[in-house]
Amino acid sequence: MPNENGTAREITYREALREAMTLAMRNDDSVFLMGEDVGVYGGAFGVSRGMVEEFGEERVVDTPLSEAGFTGLGIGAALVGMKPIIEVQFSDFITHCMDQLVNQAAKLRYMFGGEAEVPFVLRTPGGAGTGAAAQHSQSLEAWFVHVPGLKVVMPSTPHDAKGLLLAALDDPNPVLFYEHKLLYNRKGDVPEEEYRVPIGEAxxxxxxxxxxxxxxxxxxxxxxxxxxxxxxxxxxxxxxxxxxxxxxxxxxxxxxxxxxxxxxxxxxxxxxxxxxxxxxxxxxxxxxxxxxxxxxxxxxxxxxxxxxxxxxxxxxxxxxxxxxxxxxxxxxxxxxxxx
Amino acid sequence: MKKYENRLELLETMLRIRAFDEKVDELYAEGALHGTAHFYVGQEAVAVGVISALRDGDVITGTHRGHGHALAFGLDVKKMAAELLGKASGYCHGKGGSMHIADVSAGMLGANGIVAGSMGIVCGAAWAFKRRKEDRVAVCFFGDGAVQEGIFSESLNMAAVWSLPVVFVCENNQYAMSLSVERGFANSRISEKADGYGMPGVTVDGMELPEIMEVASEAVERARSGGGPSLIEANTYRYLGHSKSDANLYRTREEIKEWRESDPIGRFAARLEKSGDLEKGGLPEIEKKIYEEVEAAFQWAANEPEPEPGSALEDVYA
The missing domain is CATH 3.40.50.920 (Rossmann fold)
Known part of the structure; x- marks a missing residue:
């Protein structure tokens, strides 16, 4: 399908996310990806497959199993000018990160009187339908809608996945980026070029x-x-x-x-x-x-x-x-x- | 950040911290302050000793008991007083108060009202420094209570496995609110935990400034030169209650008195008199100067304007 930017082709939601992260990391040395098994394994759902080969272990970072710790690390890195993409393997595990997201990421700017920015993106797959039962299937995104200071996005198409992830990385605020396990293989038209889908627009x-x-x-x-x-x-x-x-x-x-x-x-x-x-x-x-x-x-x-x-x-x-x-x-x- | 030019400045900064928190305590007693605060009185040598080992570009994170870290780092007494009074000219424009004083652009990444809340954050600053090949160091202050939180373990492990330039400074003031270290730990020698994470750990007399300076310099140097993180446990004591509403039911007057007898300011002043840095009997004059400076800061702050009500709705998002 032709579009305003020229070329589009059909790729999966997973590939669209990978493409957004790859473009952002090529353009901006301060962007990095960190999470459990995001390196050589390619992420539990394969979203970052191949990225460590291009960017190296310094920028595609396998973490210890410490969701609170590496979420906090991302927030601290953001405070001093980095642009972290933190992957939380299943959105259920975000329960480990609640202090860091709710009391830290969401609050630092406000409680410091506007004298700080936290350009932080946390990607995580939510949702059920995979037979993974009660601790790997929840949709907990409403919790964060209730927290001023956080933005919450949840794209449904490969096109929006790429455009919203690039927009989230431009945003000077913490953004929770909800993916869905059953969307990763869904295909759709995605422009090859960089583009943004504005945060906050239905x-x-x-x-x-x-x-x-x-x-x-x-x-x-x-x-x-x-x-x-x-x-x-x-x-x-x-x-x-x-x-x-x-x-x-x-x-x-x-x-x-x-x-x-x-x-x-x-x-x-x-x-x-x-x-x-x-x-x-x-x-x-x-x-x-x-x-x-x-x-x-x-x-x-x-x-x-x-x-x-x-x-x-x-x-x-x-x-x-x-x-x-x-x-x-x-x-x-x-x-x-x-x- | 503050550059300590001589030993007298170390003494003056400890006095400034004490004068500041004593003033805050007094204002609460008068009912002149809103909210609450946690006092650093007794622990002054820890912040001053560690921060004097740092240089421009280094960063720190403080705690809920954070006035001492901020003042030792060189934050302005007037802007801190204004923040305590909730004024627009305070560090956080009246939105943070005692527990959230920060000067991020200067490297003071914030006091933190959540126990252990900044332990991951400090790793992030250090991770960024390492990744960008900057020879900067990040220092994390926290109390003995923070060691009981889960993120303590996660942070020390990450810092060690990635050899991050962090110095973890545990201010062991013997109590997490009312819980003594004996009741909170099976092994209350906190520095011994370092070994389990694969980093050096040391316990130091937190009432003895030169000793703190020595172990801090060593740890900061190790971090800066790529040697990775360290854990310092500074044994210290808060003379005042946990916060303004503490009736001290969990400890004895004798215990408080005993710790006060090894006061870090008195001990350091005696050393300076001995070395000739301070005139014999010269302490009261310096005290007077510093207490007046703090008094003047609060008087100035009291006359500063209140924030506009509408500003409460600003700064949620950048």
Whole structure:
């Protein structure tokens, strides 16, 4: 597909991430990648495969199993002018890093009165669907949406993965970059050149008049699949890919909801206090509340840990079918019967 | 950062730290200060001794008990006083307060309100120096309580395995709030832990400035010349409570008195008198000068403007 920059070709999400890191490291000697098994192993999901061969062990750094320690190290390196990319092998392990992310990275600039910058990127794969059970499948990104001082991005396509990672590396603030294990092999058109996808801008990935579906990450594709099925029945869904969870692009969501009058949020994290609650709250506490002609709905993970068994796992996760069901309930003319 | 030109300046800096924290204690007693603070009184020799071994370009991280580190590093007394009073002209423009005083551009990477919170951060600064082939050193101050946190182990291991230019300085003041080292460790000789990480460790009398200067110079030199990190355990004591609200129920008056008898300022002043650096009986005059300087700084700060309310919403993001 040709684009504004010239050449694009189809590559995977994994390759797009690798390409962004490689371009950034070629251009800027202060960028480095650090994490568990990112060197010769190539990362647990192969994202950095081949990078140590190009950049050497000084810039693609295998760490001891010390998530808090090397997250802190990244923050300290950022304070003195480096641009770290810290990889946390599974996003569940981010629990080890909470002090460093919440009390340090997010706070240093503010509590030092604006006299410091922490240009720090932490990449980590979240999400379920791999049979890895409760400690390797969570979607904990909402925790960090709740922490001022952090930015949280969650790209769903190879194009956005590359563009958002390059934007995150330009950003003088700490950015948590959420990948998804089931997206790494997904292919899409990606320009060869450098480009940025601005942090904080949602994308309208499908236009429609009947209902707004807001999503991000892997489940954005579930929303798109659902929208295609619904179109067969004459329901035209507008699908938004938030791409950034914090700062949240409320204006784009509100604009779409004011057009359609109906809102469904599709998120993979558990429903209670998930980021979808924030999307809904901003709509119902604002002017766009009056544009709603149905109560908003959420399709989210069940409020349980992720189970191992394949059928059990599918039972608690969002799916295109669950999105279709939610939209159908919402557009049902009998007001109030949706669940 | 501050360059110590002579031995008298070392004494003056210890006095400045004491005068500053005694003033802060007094202001709390009067109800004139908001929030809380942790006092460095008694521990002055550690910060001054270690920091006097550094040079321009080196960096430090402090702790919640951090006024001493900042003053020893050469931060301005007036701007520190202004920060304690929450004023716009304070180091953090009134947003940080006692536990977050920093001057990042000068190399003071911040006091830290989280015990052991800066141990990974200091490794990052050192990692950057090594990667950029700069012969700079990073010093991490922390207390005995920090040794009980997980990131202590992670940080010492990373620093050792990558031979980072770090000096870990444990200010063992015998208590993590109310928990004595005897109750907190099966082996309370903290410097012995260094061996397990593959770095040199030494215990030093933290009330004796020249001894601290000697072990610090050695550790800083080792770090600067590529020899990797060291762990220094400085045995010291905080004379005042953990923070402003401490009733001292976990220790005896006798114990406090005993430690006060080996006071680092008194001991160093006696040495200077002996060596002729200080006139016999000259200490009170210097004390007076320093206490007046601190008093003047707080008076100046008291008249500084409050921050604009709207500034509370700024500086979340760069």
């Amino acid at each position: 994308n309208v990935s499908r236009e429609g008049e009947d209902v707004t579906i807001v999503s991000a990450g892997l489940v954005h594709h579930y929303a798109l699949e659902a929208a295609e099925s619904l179109a067969d029945d004459g329901i035209e869904a507008e699908v938004l890919d938030l791409r950034t969870l914090s700062p949240m692009d409320h204006a784009t969501v509100a604009g779409s909801v004011e057009k359609t009058g109906r809102l469904v949020v599709v998120e993979e994290d558990v429903k209670t206090a998930g980021w979808g609650a924030e999307v809904v709250s901003r709509i119902v506490e604002g002017e766009s509340f009056y544009a709603l002609d149905r109560a908003p709905a959420r399709v989210a993970g069940a409020d349980v840990p992720i189970p191992y068994n394949k059928n059990l796992e599918a039972h608690v996760r969002p799916s295109p079918e669950k999105v279709i069901e939610a939209v159908r309930s919402l557009v049902d003319e009998r007001v109030g019967v949706y669940s």
